[in-house]
Amino acid sequence: MLRTLNYTGRERIFRKDVSIQLRRTDAGAHSFDADLQLSGYSLPAEAHVYVEAYRQTNWMRFDFGSANSPRPQSDCILSQFDTPEGVLFRVRVTSADGSGLLLAEADAVPLLTGEQTSQEKVPLLPVKPDDLGHEVWRLDFSDDRPLLLVNRRIEDSRAFTRNPFFVAMVLPDALRQVLIRILCIDKHDDTEDPDDWRSRWLMFATTVLNTPTPPEPRVQPEVQDWIDAAVESFCRRFHMMDRFNNIWSSEA
Helix, strand or coil, X not given: CCCCCECCCCEECCHHHEEEEEEECCCCCEEEEEEECCCCCCCCCCCEEEEEEXXXXXXXXXXXXXXXXXXXXXXXXXXXXXXXXXXXXXXXXXXXXXXXEEEEEEEEEECECCCCCCHHHCCCCCEEEECCCCCCEXXXXXXXXXXXXXXCCCCCHHHHHHCHHHHHHHHHHHHHHHXXXXXXXXXXXXXXXXXXXXXXXHHHHHHHCCCCCCCCCCCHHHHHHHHHHHHHHHHHHCCHXXXXXXXXXXXX
Protein backbone atom coordinates (compact mmCIF):
# COMPACT_ATOMS: atom_id res chain seq x y z
CA MET A 1 0.00 0.00 0.00
CA LEU A 2 1.30 3.46 -0.92
CA ARG A 3 1.65 5.63 2.19
CA THR A 4 0.00 9.03 2.34
CA LEU A 5 2.62 11.76 2.06
CA ASN A 6 2.82 14.65 4.48
CA TYR A 7 3.71 17.76 2.43
CA THR A 8 4.41 20.08 5.39
CA GLY A 9 7.58 22.13 4.91
CA ARG A 10 8.86 20.30 1.83
CA GLU A 11 11.86 21.70 -0.06
CA ARG A 12 11.74 22.35 -3.77
CA ILE A 13 14.29 20.47 -5.90
CA PHE A 14 15.23 22.58 -8.90
CA ARG A 15 15.04 21.23 -12.42
CA LYS A 16 18.72 21.96 -13.03
CA ASP A 17 19.56 19.32 -10.44
CA VAL A 18 17.52 16.56 -12.09
CA SER A 19 18.19 14.96 -15.46
CA ILE A 20 16.15 12.01 -16.77
CA GLN A 21 17.55 10.48 -19.98
CA LEU A 22 15.79 7.87 -22.11
CA ARG A 23 17.73 4.77 -23.09
CA ARG A 24 17.04 1.41 -24.70
CA THR A 25 17.89 -1.85 -22.98
CA ASP A 26 19.65 -4.66 -24.86
CA ALA A 27 16.23 -6.25 -25.26
CA GLY A 28 14.83 -3.08 -26.85
CA ALA A 29 12.70 -1.95 -23.90
CA HIS A 30 12.36 1.73 -22.98
CA SER A 31 14.24 2.58 -19.78
CA PHE A 32 15.80 5.67 -18.24
CA ASP A 33 18.86 6.93 -16.41
CA ALA A 34 18.42 9.55 -13.70
CA ASP A 35 21.10 11.97 -12.57
CA LEU A 36 20.02 13.44 -9.22
CA GLN A 37 22.17 16.16 -7.68
CA LEU A 38 20.86 16.34 -4.10
CA SER A 39 24.01 17.24 -2.16
CA GLY A 40 23.14 20.94 -2.17
CA TYR A 41 19.89 20.40 -0.26
CA SER A 42 19.46 20.07 3.50
CA LEU A 43 18.36 16.44 3.41
CA PRO A 44 19.15 13.69 5.92
CA ALA A 45 21.59 11.22 4.40
CA GLU A 46 19.27 8.29 5.16
CA ALA A 47 16.13 9.87 3.62
CA HIS A 48 14.41 7.76 0.97
CA VAL A 49 14.47 8.85 -2.69
CA TYR A 50 11.84 7.81 -5.22
CA VAL A 51 11.49 8.62 -8.91
CA GLU A 52 7.95 8.44 -10.29
CA ALA A 53 7.07 8.27 -14.00
CA TYR A 54 3.59 9.29 -15.11
CA ARG A 55 1.50 10.16 -18.12
CA GLN A 56 -2.27 10.54 -18.04
CA THR A 57 -3.51 7.59 -15.92
CA ASN A 58 -0.30 5.52 -16.10
CA TRP A 59 2.11 5.71 -13.17
CA MET A 60 5.24 3.89 -11.96
CA ARG A 61 7.48 4.34 -8.92
CA PHE A 62 11.19 3.48 -8.75
CA ASP A 63 13.22 3.19 -5.55
CA PHE A 64 16.44 5.22 -5.72
CA GLY A 65 17.79 4.38 -2.28
CA SER A 66 19.03 7.07 0.08
CA ALA A 67 19.59 10.80 -0.38
CA ASN A 68 23.33 10.64 0.30
CA SER A 69 23.88 8.49 -2.82
CA PRO A 70 20.71 8.14 -4.92
CA ARG A 71 20.84 5.31 -7.44
CA PRO A 72 18.22 2.87 -8.81
CA GLN A 73 17.62 -0.23 -6.74
CA SER A 74 16.27 -2.15 -9.76
CA ASP A 75 15.90 -1.77 -13.53
CA CYS A 76 14.18 1.46 -14.57
CA ILE A 77 12.11 -0.04 -17.37
CA LEU A 78 9.02 1.96 -18.36
CA SER A 79 6.86 -1.12 -18.76
CA GLN A 80 3.55 0.68 -18.09
CA PHE A 81 4.00 3.02 -21.07
CA ASP A 82 3.51 1.93 -24.67
CA THR A 83 5.69 4.80 -25.90
CA PRO A 84 8.00 7.22 -24.03
CA GLU A 85 6.49 10.34 -25.61
CA GLY A 86 5.06 12.75 -23.06
CA VAL A 87 6.19 10.80 -19.98
CA LEU A 88 6.99 13.11 -17.04
CA PHE A 89 8.80 12.42 -13.78
CA ARG A 90 8.63 13.37 -10.10
CA VAL A 91 11.50 13.07 -7.67
CA ARG A 92 10.35 12.69 -4.06
CA VAL A 93 12.50 12.51 -0.96
CA THR A 94 10.73 11.22 2.16
CA SER A 95 11.68 10.76 5.79
CA ALA A 96 13.31 7.45 6.72
CA ASP A 97 11.22 7.13 9.90
CA GLY A 98 8.17 5.75 8.07
CA SER A 99 6.02 8.82 8.76
CA GLY A 100 5.57 9.63 5.07
CA LEU A 101 6.93 13.16 5.60
CA LEU A 102 7.82 14.61 2.22
CA LEU A 103 11.11 16.45 2.60
CA ALA A 104 11.75 17.57 -0.97
CA GLU A 105 10.20 17.25 -4.41
CA ALA A 106 10.71 18.04 -8.08
CA ASP A 107 7.72 17.63 -10.38
CA ALA A 108 6.92 17.58 -14.10
CA VAL A 109 10.51 16.76 -15.08
CA PRO A 110 10.62 15.94 -18.81
CA LEU A 111 12.25 12.88 -20.30
CA LEU A 112 15.27 13.74 -22.45
CA THR A 113 15.39 11.71 -25.65
CA GLY A 114 17.81 11.25 -28.52
CA GLU A 115 20.19 14.16 -28.85
CA GLN A 116 18.47 16.17 -26.13
CA THR A 117 21.08 16.97 -23.51
CA SER A 118 19.24 19.66 -21.58
CA GLN A 119 15.67 20.57 -20.73
CA GLU A 120 15.92 23.66 -22.94
CA LYS A 121 15.70 21.29 -25.95
CA VAL A 122 12.59 19.47 -24.74
CA PRO A 123 9.63 20.28 -27.03
CA LEU A 124 6.87 22.44 -25.61
CA LEU A 125 4.25 20.19 -27.19
CA PRO A 126 5.23 16.50 -27.16
CA VAL A 127 3.51 14.25 -29.68
CA LYS A 128 1.96 10.95 -28.59
CA PRO A 129 0.13 8.37 -30.72
CA ASP A 130 -3.16 7.46 -29.06
CA ASP A 131 -6.49 5.76 -29.68
CA LEU A 132 -8.65 8.66 -30.93
CA GLY A 133 -11.33 6.70 -32.76
CA HIS A 134 -12.12 8.73 -35.89
CA GLU A 135 -10.36 11.92 -34.75
CA VAL A 136 -7.04 12.72 -36.41
CA TRP A 137 -5.58 14.79 -33.58
CA ARG A 138 -6.48 16.28 -30.21
CA LEU A 139 -4.85 18.34 -27.47
CA ASP A 140 -4.75 16.66 -24.08
CA PHE A 141 -4.40 18.68 -20.85
CA SER A 142 -4.83 15.84 -18.34
CA ASP A 143 -1.10 15.84 -17.42
CA ASP A 144 1.13 18.59 -16.09
CA ARG A 145 1.69 19.90 -19.62
CA PRO A 146 -0.26 19.64 -22.88
CA LEU A 147 0.22 16.71 -25.25
CA LEU A 148 -0.54 16.65 -28.96
CA LEU A 149 -2.29 13.33 -29.47
CA VAL A 150 -2.39 11.90 -32.98
CA ASN A 151 -4.37 8.87 -34.04
CA ARG A 152 -2.26 5.75 -33.64
CA ARG A 153 -3.89 4.35 -36.80
CA ILE A 154 -1.92 6.87 -38.86
CA GLU A 155 1.08 5.18 -40.42
CA ASP A 156 4.33 6.85 -39.26
CA SER A 157 2.69 9.45 -37.03
CA ARG A 158 6.03 11.21 -36.46
CA ALA A 159 6.45 11.93 -40.17
CA PHE A 160 2.78 12.95 -40.32
CA THR A 161 3.25 15.65 -37.67
CA ARG A 162 6.21 17.06 -39.61
CA ASN A 163 4.23 17.27 -42.83
CA PRO A 164 3.93 20.96 -43.91
CA PHE A 165 0.17 20.61 -44.39
CA PHE A 166 -0.27 19.29 -40.84
CA VAL A 167 2.07 21.94 -39.45
CA ALA A 168 0.24 24.80 -41.17
CA MET A 169 -3.28 23.57 -40.37
CA VAL A 170 -2.84 22.22 -36.84
CA LEU A 171 -0.07 24.02 -34.96
CA PRO A 172 -1.57 27.54 -35.02
CA ASP A 173 -4.84 26.17 -33.64
CA ALA A 174 -2.95 24.11 -31.04
CA LEU A 175 -1.11 27.27 -29.93
CA ARG A 176 -4.42 29.13 -29.64
CA GLN A 177 -5.95 26.34 -27.53
CA VAL A 178 -2.93 26.27 -25.22
CA LEU A 179 -2.92 30.04 -24.69
CA ILE A 180 -6.68 30.05 -24.04
CA ARG A 181 -6.16 27.32 -21.46
CA ILE A 182 -3.36 29.25 -19.75
CA LEU A 183 -4.89 32.73 -19.68
CA CYS A 184 -8.66 32.21 -19.82
CA ILE A 185 -9.12 28.97 -17.88
CA ASP A 186 -6.11 28.73 -15.54
CA LYS A 187 -5.77 32.55 -15.41
CA HIS A 188 -2.00 32.20 -15.24
CA ASP A 189 0.17 35.14 -16.36
CA ASP A 190 3.52 34.42 -14.67
CA THR A 191 6.30 34.44 -17.28
CA GLU A 192 9.19 33.90 -14.86
CA ASP A 193 8.86 30.32 -13.57
CA PRO A 194 10.84 27.92 -15.80
CA ASP A 195 9.45 24.92 -13.88
CA ASP A 196 5.83 25.71 -14.82
CA TRP A 197 4.76 24.62 -18.32
CA ARG A 198 2.36 27.56 -18.56
CA SER A 199 5.14 30.05 -17.86
CA ARG A 200 7.33 28.36 -20.47
CA TRP A 201 4.62 28.77 -23.10
CA LEU A 202 4.20 32.44 -22.20
CA MET A 203 8.00 32.86 -22.36
CA PHE A 204 7.90 31.34 -25.84
CA ALA A 205 5.23 33.84 -26.87
CA THR A 206 7.06 36.85 -25.46
CA THR A 207 10.67 35.96 -26.37
CA VAL A 208 10.48 33.86 -29.55
CA LEU A 209 7.33 35.40 -31.01
CA ASN A 210 8.13 38.91 -29.71
CA THR A 211 4.62 39.32 -28.33
CA PRO A 212 4.29 41.92 -25.52
CA THR A 213 3.84 40.81 -21.92
CA PRO A 214 0.37 39.25 -21.62
CA PRO A 215 -2.37 41.32 -19.99
CA GLU A 216 -3.99 40.31 -16.71
CA PRO A 217 -6.21 37.25 -17.31
CA ARG A 218 -9.27 39.02 -15.87
CA VAL A 219 -9.18 41.62 -18.69
CA GLN A 220 -10.79 39.36 -21.26
CA PRO A 221 -11.00 41.59 -24.37
CA GLU A 222 -7.29 42.40 -24.12
CA VAL A 223 -6.46 38.73 -23.48
CA GLN A 224 -8.27 37.63 -26.65
CA ASP A 225 -6.49 40.32 -28.67
CA TRP A 226 -3.14 39.23 -27.19
CA ILE A 227 -3.78 35.58 -28.09
CA ASP A 228 -4.71 36.57 -31.65
CA ALA A 229 -1.50 38.60 -31.90
CA ALA A 230 0.61 35.69 -30.61
CA VAL A 231 -0.92 33.25 -33.12
CA GLU A 232 -0.47 35.77 -35.95
CA SER A 233 3.18 36.25 -34.98
CA PHE A 234 3.67 32.47 -34.85
CA CYS A 235 2.22 32.03 -38.34
CA ARG A 236 4.31 34.87 -39.73
CA ARG A 237 7.56 33.74 -38.11
CA PHE A 238 7.20 30.14 -39.30
CA HIS A 239 5.73 31.00 -42.74
CA MET A 240 2.56 28.99 -42.26
CA MET A 241 0.78 30.41 -45.33
CA ASP A 242 3.79 29.66 -47.52
CA ARG A 243 3.98 26.11 -46.17
CA PHE A 244 0.30 25.61 -46.93
CA ASN A 245 0.48 27.11 -50.43
CA ASN A 246 3.55 25.10 -51.37
CA ILE A 247 1.98 21.76 -50.56
CA TRP A 248 -1.47 22.78 -51.82
CA SER A 249 -0.10 23.84 -55.23
CA SER A 250 1.87 20.63 -55.53
CA GLU A 251 -1.29 18.60 -54.93
CA ALA A 252 -3.40 20.57 -57.42
